[in-house]
Amino acid sequence: MDKLESLFSHIDADSGLLSGLSAVVHTFDEAGSFHLGILEHDEQVATSLLEVQHAEPPAGESDAAPVARGHHADLASLRRPRVGAPKRMTVDRGAPVLFNAASGEAPHAVVVRRAATSPAGLVGQPLGAGAADEVEPAPGPAAFDSRALGPGDIFSTVLLRPGTYALANTLGAGSGIVTVDYPVITPGVPYRPPGPVTIECNEDGFAPPQVGLKPCQGIVVHINTRARITVTLTAADDGPTRGATTAS
Amino acid sequence: MPHTNSTDVLLYGSVNEHGLNRAFELMQRQRPSLFTYATHDIATHPDKLPPAIAARLAAIEAANPELKRHGYPEITEERSLPVVFTGGTYALDYAVHLAVAAIDIDPPSVIAMPPAVPLPAQRMALHVEVLGAVGIPSPAMVSQLPPLPVTDKLPELKLDLDATNPTVIGPHDWATFQADLYLVGGAAFHGDRVKVFYDGLTFTGVFDPHIEALLEAYARLVVQLVVVPRLEARIPTHRVVTPGKLPAGISLPLAYDVALSRRIAPITANTEALPNPSFESDEVRVFLTVTQVPVPPPANSTPPAGTDPSGTDDGGLPRGGPDSPPPGGSTTTDVTGAVSATLVERVFADVVATLTGDFPGDTGSGVFKLGYDAAFHLRNDGAMTPTVTLQDDGTIYLRNLHVLWDRLRLTIDINIPTWVIGGDCLLWWEGKCAIRTPQVTFFGANPDLSIPLALDGVVNSSMSVDVGGRMAYWRNPARPPTESDWDAHVNKRPNGWRFRLNTPHVLVEPIDIVDTINAAFDAAVNVELDKLLKGVDDWAKDIVKAFLGGVAGILKTLLGAAASFADWLAQQLNLKDGFLGTVETLVAQWLEARFTIPLTEDPVVLLKPDPVKRVGPVLVPVSAVKLTINSSELVLEGSLG
Numbered sequence: 001m002d003k004l005e006s007l008f009s010h011i012d013a014d015s016g017l018l019s020g021l022s023a024v025v026h027t028f029d030e031a032g033s034f035h036l037g038i039l040e041h042d043e044q045v046a047t048s049l050l051e052v053q054h055a056e057p058p059a060g061e062s063d064a065a066p067v068a069r070g071h072h073a074d075l076a077s078l079r080r081p082r083v084g085a086p087k088r089m090t091v092d093r094g095a096p097v098l099f100n101a102a103s104g105e106a107p108h109a110v111v112v113r114r115a116a117t118s119p120a121g122l123v124g125q126p127l128g129a130g131a132a133d134e135v136e137p138a139p140g141p142a143a144f145d146s147r148a149l150g151p152g153d154i155f156s157t158v159l160l161r162p163g164t165y166a167l168a169n170t171l172g173a174g175s176g177i178v179t180v181d182y183p184v185i186t187p188g189v190p191y192r193p194p195g196p197v198t199i200e201c202n203e204d205g206f207a208p209p210q211v212g213l214k215p216c217q218g219i220v221v222h223i224n225t226r227a228r229i230t231v232t233l234t235a236a237d238d239g240p241t242r243g244a245t246t247a248s
Numbered sequence: 249m250p251h252t253n254s255t256d257v258l259l260y261g262s263v264n265e266h267g268l269n270r271a272f273e274l275m276q277r278q279r280p281s282l283f284t285y286a287t288h289d290i291a292t293h294p295d296k297l298p299p300a301i302a303a304r305l306a307a308i309e310a311a312n313p314e315l316k317r318h319g320y321p322e323i324t325e326e327r328s329l330p331v332v333f334t335g336g337t338y339a340l341d342y343a344v345h346l347a348v349a350a351i352d353i354d355p356p357s358v359i360a361m362p363p364a365v366p367l368p369a370q371r372m373a374l375h376v377e378v379l380g381a382v383g384i385p386s387p388a389m390v391s392q393l394p395p396l397p398v399t400d401k402l403p404e405l406k407l408d409l410d411a412t413n414p415t416v417i418g419p420h421d422w423a424t425f426q427a428d429l430y431l432v433g434g435a436a437f438h439g440d441r442v443k444v445f446y447d448g449l450t451f452t453g454v455f456d457p458h459i460e461a462l463l464e465a466y467a468r469l470v471v472q473l474v475v476v477p478r479l480e481a482r483i484p485t486h487r488v489v490t491p492g493k494l495p496a497g498i499s500l501p502l503a504y505d506v507a508l509s510r511r512i513a514p515i516t517a518n519t520e521a522l523p524n525p526s527f528e529s530d531e532v533r534v535f536l537t538v539t540q541v542p543v544p545p546p547a548n549s550t551p552p553a554g555t556d557p558s559g560t561d562d563g564g565l566p567r568g569g570p571d572s573p574p575p576g577g578s579t580t581t582d583v584t585g586a587v588s589a590t591l592v593e594r595v596f597a598d599v600v601a602t603l604t605g606d607f608p609g610d611t612g613s614g615v616f617k618l619g620y621d622a623a624f625h626l627r628n629d630g631a632m633t634p635t636v637t638l639q640d641d642g643t644i645y646l647r648n649l650h651v652l653w654d655r656l657r658l659t660i661d662i663n664i665p666t667w668v669i670g671g672d673c674l675l676w677w678e679g680k681c682a683i684r685t686p687q688v689t690f691f692g693a694n695p696d697l698s699i700p701l702a703l704d705g706v707v708n709s710s711m712s713v714d715v716g717g718r719m720a721y722w723r724n725p726a727r728p729p730t731e732s733d734w735d736a737h738v739n740k741r742p743n744g745w746r747f748r749l750n751t752p753h754v755l756v757e758p759i760d761i762v763d764t765i766n767a768a769f770d771a772a773v774n775v776e777l778d779k780l781l782k783g784v785d786d787w788a789k790d791i792v793k794a795f796l797g798g799v800a801g802i803l804k805t806l807l808g809a810a811a812s813f814a815d816w817l818a819q820q821l822n823l824k825d826g827f828l829g830t831v832e833t834l835v836a837q838w839l840e841a842r843f844t845i846p847l848t849e850d851p852v853v854l855l856k857p858d859p860v861k862r863v864g865p866v867l868v869p870v871s872a873v874k875l876t877i878n879s880s881e882l883v884l885e886g887s888l889g
Contacts (some may be wrong), residue, residue, distance in 0.1 A: 004690060004781065004784050004788065004792070005783050005784055007669075007688055008784055008785060008788040008791075021669065021670050021685065021686050021687075021688070023685055023686050025674060025675070025683060069682065070675065070681075070682040070683030070684075071683075072683070095682070096674070096675050096682055096683045098674070098683050098684075098685075098686075100686045102686050102688070154674060154675075156672075156674060156685045158669060158670055158685070160669075160788070160791065161787065162787055182787070182790070183787075183790045183791045183793075183794035184794060185790060185793050185794045185797070185798045186794070186797060186798070187797065187798045187799075187800035187801070188797050188798070188800040188801055188803075189797045189801065190665075190795060190796055190797035190801045191794040191795050191797070192795075193669075195672055196672045196685070215791055215794060216669050216791060216795075218670065218672045218685055220672075220674060220685075236787075237787075238786070238787055239786070239787060239790060
């Protein structure tokens, strides 16, 4: 059961260090070619090409709004693409893009910058393994950095370890407390977690600042200010027979 | 009318005169040296045979070309015929050929018997044609022989058969004679052995009646003093048989003594005792009784005195392989064997008391997969007595077969429902989810758990079996199509006849499972689940178990509407299109496959080959073999030749 062991090894969550069931969501409002850098311990370990394209309206509906089709970018997979797979991804302008690192052991961060040179003629064409390395990032601020989320971004995670967590915005003033209940085994009744709890991360803190979660219930943080969200276990709950222990 | 009864005639065998005549015809054709005798010079130079006998052998060679191809001898070498009063100095060549013209069994129907030896009731007659020739030297040849010493006294009158290296005076011509020998006799079970006797013997032919009378008197003495005692010694009065080769894993320590019945109880309302063997209705009939005896020691040890230790022998014929169309041949019934229903019941009771099985295996597929490792015996007590019944519809019905599982280890594979964490919708767009949180899936394997379960003493099963039997022919695939019967026998790849069960109808009664199995199964699932979650912290195990609803949740998923595992297992085991049906089918297939009993190779070996005498086997083809079953007995019939 290596998969279970791996999953339950992820205790804390950090929007700047994506792992386990943690993810960030960003929407790219401008079309163009972008340089996507994948970081491990703040060091770039891989790059990829991100093409943001104008979304096509549905056929016969030229005036209709573009379909918001979400995209999923697994940083661990982008870092180690399958042999022969292109090191690039294409997303729709205005569509949410979810970044996570589901299949990796080490936490990852992602930084997206405008490409210095647009690889004209390459869009829609398969790229060789080194094609993305030929795209240099343009100078200037990043279009997206998971270590510094901005308004409109989303951070989500599932806290598996029962206990009490400290919630913080390390780039702002916000802090809070999250508690995760210990699971109750009801014979013959399989447990299903409720839907995720949603909170806001504002300039003046979290709203609400205290959240109670059922086992394996997700938490979704809507970002309204510059933020890096961390959730750190402060006291583990080992259940009614084993009591609570303070996390070291 | 049945051939057997329920008291002391439990087995029956008969062969008719047609079958015996055919067997003797084949014996003369395949082993002519048993019927042809000549002196050394003639036997080693068949071109010197008297023309009449040479013609007989030429006819045999034409009918059986294999004789020449194998180089088997056609003549048995004998000492030369001494010239009396020569003190063993001189001898003559001679040759004799015997032909068994016919065998006739009461009532007379085959041989026109001479008035001197009629064929009475309960007797059989033998007609042998005797063709002989003595080599006669020419006077010129005799005159050239060294003279014998002349003494005052004649040499002693004796045949000098033990004279060594006499001078054989070669034939200038043959003095040929032909005669017919008729012999009438019979046999009767007397005391503890079969007594052979004969009622008459006569020669007819070219002899002078006075000489014939002399020869007959002489021959009677020879028959009475020499032939009869040897025949009596060679006829076994009983024989120990064992089940022979059995399927792997099956143990059946049984042995039976098959003996001539000492006293024949009336088979019909007629209270008159019948002879045994019996010579009547053109058949030789033998009535036998069967008694269970201790299992004899292994074959290489000394058998009990007076018994034939060979036991049953399937001749190495295999049990597997498909049936083949039987060969053509005679369709008349020449041989008959019968087994009484009483004997079938007795043997079945013995089998029930002694049969044990020990075998592993697996069955089933899909969601419910079952592996097993089992050992069993059949229940046989006052409350549950298995029975077997021969039925007039040609089937055998086995009832109350109650299998007690001394060891029944099952392995039940369980597929845990897939468990998903995450996958919540993060953003909705016009009623559709635009993006979801990451998710992980567990328990996607099939099966996720394999639960070992010991059901020793927990499960009992009863079954009834309705089955018919048939005789089937088997062609040896290792035998080249052009290989002769002789070569196939010597090379140990003959064809054969075997007994096969028709596809049996098996009915397994619903299986009861005791409730105590529930707790055992819960514990086994918990143990296997903990093994599955090995290396995971306790809090994480509790999360997984909460998602599953604990062991009870797994069982609920597995059991469906069943109230308990015991109920569920009973339901599963008793499904006609599930396990129960599978067991019935498997048992039927097992019975059909395993109870294929090789009976005899074809052709049957009447006389084994003798490497010392350089003679081949005497083989008699068997055809039209069939098996019939009625409420009284099981009857096997076949045709010879």
